[in-house]
Amino acid sequence: MRVGVIGNTLLTSKCVDLIISEGHVLEYVFGLPKNKLIKKANSCVELKSKCEERNIPFIDSGDWDDIADRNVEVVIEMGDSRIVPESFLNKNKVIGNHGALLPYVKGGASLTWGRMLGTGEWGVSIFELTDELDNGDIIATKKVNYSPEDTTMEQFVEMCDLATVEYLKEFLKGNYTPQKNKEWNVRVKNHTDSYEATTVLDFCIKKQIAVYMPTRNPGDSKLKEGWPGRFENNFKKANNSPYPKWFREGEE
Numbered sequence: 001m002r003v004g005v006i007g008n009t010l011l012t013s014k015c016v017d018l019i020i021s022e023g024h025v026l027e028y029v030f031g032l033p034k035n036k037l038i039k040k041a042n043s044c045v046e047l048k049s050k051c052e053e054r055n056i057p058f059i060d061s062g063d064w065d066d067i068a069d070r071n072v073e074v075v076i077e078m079g080d081s082r083i084v085p086e087s088f089l090n091k092n093k094v095i096g097n098h099g100a101l102l103p104y105v106k107g108g109a110s111l112t113w114g115r116m117l118g119t120g121e122w123g124v125s126i127f128e129l130t131d132e133l134d135n136g137d138i139i140a141t142k143k144v145n146y147s148p149e150d151t152t153m154e155q156f157v158e159m160c161d162l163a164t165v166e167y168l169k170e171f172l173k174g175n176y177t178p179q180k181n182k183e184w185n186v187r188v189k190n191h192t193d194s195y196e197a198t199t200v201l202d203f204c205i206k207k208q209i210a211v212y213m214p215t216r217n218p219g220d221s222k223l224k225e226g227w228p229g230r231f232e233n234n235f236k237k238a239n240n241s242p243y244p245k246w247f248r249e250g251e252e
Helices: 010-021 046-053 110-117 153-173 193-209 229-239
Strands: 002-006 025-030 074-077 095-097 105-107 123-130 138-145 211-213
Touching: 002 010, 002 095, 010 025, 010 046, 010 095, 010 153, 025 046, 025 105, 074 153, 105 193, 110 153, 110 229, 123 153, 138 153, 153 229, 193 229
Parallel strands: 002 025, 002 074, 074 095, 105 211
Antiparallel strands: 095 123, 123 138
């Protein structure tokens, strides 16, 4: 299979290794421009040199037209939060990953929300991208179990990455049956108090109500007074390497 890859993270690098090891032809990797790469959590700066060593075109122009018309059967976007233009989707079949179980948890910062929830169970999905965010056909989902007390955020991300790669391998083999996605029912606003947002997330998961969670920025890593101790501990674990580290009010 002739494959293109979009992304510039540790997960992207794992997917590149898988695609090559499975005997597929990797036509290009569409990475991030240098000025954006340094700001990307969980980035993999070594990916460019890895591609160059293997004679794989590494394109970091940021211009989607540079890859829109390349001869590939499928494009894999893994570990990348860029919105793929509709014009590109009209020309290419694109498979993406999501750090939560679709269709029930959509939106941004999924792994951070999952680790903050701290239930010991989360999940990942791969799905076909459309012009509606997190709304294409679901290729596969996989639950991920972890220890709320002992698992660091780095370990949690690694576990979720490995689960994603496992199901990407099955997709590339053709071992999948797409399932229809569905719209979200509840949307949490940007910069909602993290404890309140996580409480809504917990309720929706238990009731199997599809919820859209907000993206996060470094300011959302602020630890607030009055949160329950258990949530505070989960918050500290979730808002830590490889993402912006938590801080207390007044420490900005």
